[in-house]
Amino acid sequence: MNKNPDKKKAIVLFSGGLDSTTLLVYVLDQGYNVCPLTFLYGQKHSVEVERSKNILKKYDLLPSQITFNIDLSFFKNCSLINTLLEVPTSNKNEIPSTYVPSRNLIFLSIASGLAETINAEKIFIGVNSVDYSGYPDCRREFIDSFNKTLNAGTKQGLKNKLHVEAPFTEMSKKEIIELGVTLNVDYSMTHSCYNPSKEGSACGNCDSCRLRLTGFKQANLKDPLDYISNL
Amino acid sequence: MNKNPDKKKAIVLFSGGLDSTTLLVYVLDQGYNVCPLTFLYGQKHSVEVERSKNILKKYDLLPSQITFNIDLSFFKNCSLINTLLEVPTSNKNEIPSTYVPSRNLIFLSIASGLAETINAEKIFIGVNSVDYSGYPDCRREFIDSFNKTLNAGTKQGLKNKLHVEAPFTEMSKKEIIELGVTLNVDYSMTHSCYNPSKEGSACGNCDSCRLRLTGFKQANLKDPLDYISNL
Numbered sequence: 129m130n131k132n133p134d135k136k137k138a139i140v141l142f143s144g145g146l147d148s149t150t151l152l153v154y155v156l157d158q159g160y161n162v163c164p165l166t167f168l169y170g171q172k173h174s175v176e177v178e179r180s181k182n183i184l185k186k187y188d189l190l191p192s193q194i195t196f197n198i199d200l201s202f203f204k205n206c207s208l209i210n211t212l213l214e215v216p217t218s219n220k221n222e223i224p225s226t227y228v229p230s231r232n233l234i235f236l237s238i239a240s241g242l243a244e245t246i247n248a249e250k251i252f253i254g255v256n257s258v259d260y261s262g263y264p265d266c267r268r269e270f271i272d273s274f275n276k277t278l279n280a281g282t283k284q285g286l287k288n289k290l291h292v293e294a295p296f297t298e299m300s301k302k303e304i305i306e307l308g309v310t311l312n313v314d315y316s317m318t319h320s321c322y323n324p325s326k327e328g329s330a331c332g333n334c335d336s337c338r339l340r341l342t343g344f345k346q347a348n349l350k351d352p353l354d355y356i357s358n359l
Numbered sequence: 360m361n362k363n364p365d366k367k368k369a370i371v372l373f374s375g376g377l378d379s380t381t382l383l384v385y386v387l388d389q390g391y392n393v394c395p396l397t398f399l400y401g402q403k404h405s406v407e408v409e410r411s412k413n414i415l416k417k418y419d420l421l422p423s424q425i426t427f428n429i430d431l432s433f434f435k436n437c438s439l440i441n442t443l444l445e446v447p448t449s450n451k452n453e454i455p456s457t458y459v460p461s462r463n464l465i466f467l468s469i470a471s472g473l474a475e476t477i478n479a480e481k482i483f484i485g486v487n488s489v490d491y492s493g494y495p496d497c498r499r500e501f502i503d504s505f506n507k508t509l510n511a512g513t514k515q516g517l518k519n520k521l522h523v524e525a526p527f528t529e530m531s532k533k534e535i536i537e538l539g540v541t542l543n544v545d546y547s548m549t550h551s552c553y554n555p556s557k558e559g560s561a562c563g564n565c566d567s568c569r570l571r572l573t574g575f576k577q578a579n580l581k582d583p584l585d586y587i588s589n590l
Contacts, residue, residue, distance in 0.1 A: 202425070202427075229472035230469070230513055232512065240464065241461035273512065282461055
């Protein structure tokens with residue numbers, strides 16, 4: 129599916145979660161030569177990164193994957209990273225402690241350096257702001273501004289040959305799942321939980337599990353994942 | 360010099376080179392509580408990072424230094440990183456091979472995450488575009504755009520409490536050196552060469568050495584550094 133060298137190259141930020149897996153299949157379907165980029169940044173839910181390899185195998189993309197290690201353990205205010213902080217189980221309509229300071233800014237910056245190195249003109253990211261957890265770096269406004277910064281501050285951007293695409297920004301979780309179903313995405317292979325058990329089961333209670341379960345419910349579909357507790 | 364907890368915190372991107380050392384002393388002089396941030400990214404000229412510790416000791420800042428490791432060896436087109444590529448010795452008026460893709464974008468992104476973590480409202484970077492080597496990420500246009508991206512995509516930026524300052528953008532190397540002299544910067548402790556000898560002596564030929572030597576000449580000052588060959 130990814131063997132035609134004439135296809136345009138695209139980097140896809142890919143964690144193995146629901147959004148980025150749907151994105152990966154969507155970008156392949158658009159005819160790009162896909163280079164999946166996965167970050168290991170000390171996240172508690174790195175089980176999704178392990179599972180992501182099975183998804184990549186299915187699409188013959190494992191050899192193209194770039195795994196980038198970056199230690200963000202200094203960001204000790206973040207409950208996704210600091211093992212002393214609990215992941216919250218309800219969204220109080222403010223930016224939650226799972227916010228990783230500047231995460232998408234850092235990830236997109238590194239992706240742009242990689243894109244310049246391998247001559248990829250597109251970087252795809254699966255952020256969405258409809259059902260998002262209050263993260264400022266998941267909004268269209270951030271993506272648009274970042275693109276202007278690429279145009280001002282990178283060699284490829286100056287030539288207008290580097291662009292971030294965030295096609296899911298205005299989509300709800302329900303709509304992303306419905307798109308994925310039309311593209312035959314196997315959601316039993318994806319993992320979304322911020323707070324998985326040691327065996328890798330989803331908690332069913334964190335913001336990310338809640339959004340996912342609600343999305344499936346609204347799409348009148350059953351989430352094929354096993355949960356420790358189900359809402 | 361840095362002991363007053365009531366002072367506002369500022370992160371200073373500090374490599375131990377001429378520009379960032381002048382910047383460090385300038386920001387201290389402005390009355391900030393300074394947190395020096397040094398990146399180890401696989402650069403050939405990491406000797407400057409070693410020497411930087413002596414400068415920080417002088418200003419009692421060594422305990423405040425954050426050293427951030429990020430492996431950019433994937434950026435193999437860059438002659439500052441790839442040992443198989445030669446560092447160029449003349450500037451042909453184009454973006455040279457010493458350009459590290461998205462370097463300042465990546466560094467400022469990480470700095471903004473750190474700033475949010477330690478509640479620093481300012482990030483200082485010593486880029487300058489007058490004598491710069493053609494790097495797009497050293498220009499005022501890039502810094503201004505990056506600040507807008509911070510305002511759109513970070514928790515502190517949304518509150519207008521995170522800002523990058525690049526006070527040297529419009530200054531020539533001569534002017535930066537003249538400022539440093541008024542602030543008693545000891546330039547014998549700074550290191551600028553892209554291509555140092557094993558013993559750490561400056562080559563005198565790379566873009567960075569040439570700019571530095573020309574700056575001292577224009578300021579009618581003698582550069583206190585030893586060079587292998589002097590223009």
